[in-house]
Amino acid sequence: MTAGGFGPDSGHSIGVAGAGIGRRAVARFIDWIIAGIVGAILFWVLGRVADLPGWISILPGAGFGFLYFVLFEVATGSTPGKKVLGLHVNGAGGADRPTVKESAMRNAYMLLNLIPWIGSILWFFAAIGIAVTVGASSTNQGWHDNFAGGTRVIKR
16 A cells, blocks of 8 residues: 555555545535635625626626635645535545546636537536536546546545
8 A cells, every 4th residue: 555545556545435426416416505605705896895796796796606616626635515415536646635636637627617609508418427427436526527537536
């Protein structure tokens, strides 16, 4: 066994269970509520204080969700929603937390919402793909985890 509890051949934690889609979905829902409230406040402040047109002031709010997930995952390994449900994001190779690059890659699909009109549709299909691949994976890793080099959400 190597540092971090990973087997030398598997690249996966030994004795650490990957988090299933149900817990991950509830954690994501909690995080969306938090990020949505903060994003709405940003939208309102930018619209009022900076007197920007609505379509410009919504861009930081839409990108805030992405930054929310990346900053929490990199800083602590868990977003508030994941922390409530006892979940943690390990970096590729079993690191305690993902790097900025790994977290940005695993959450990049969220930026699809910045594309006018079709972005929400693309995001929806990406999210469905994540749910299907997490559910079908023996290690509970979605395509976004694999895209990020092998990040993994575990139960702590």
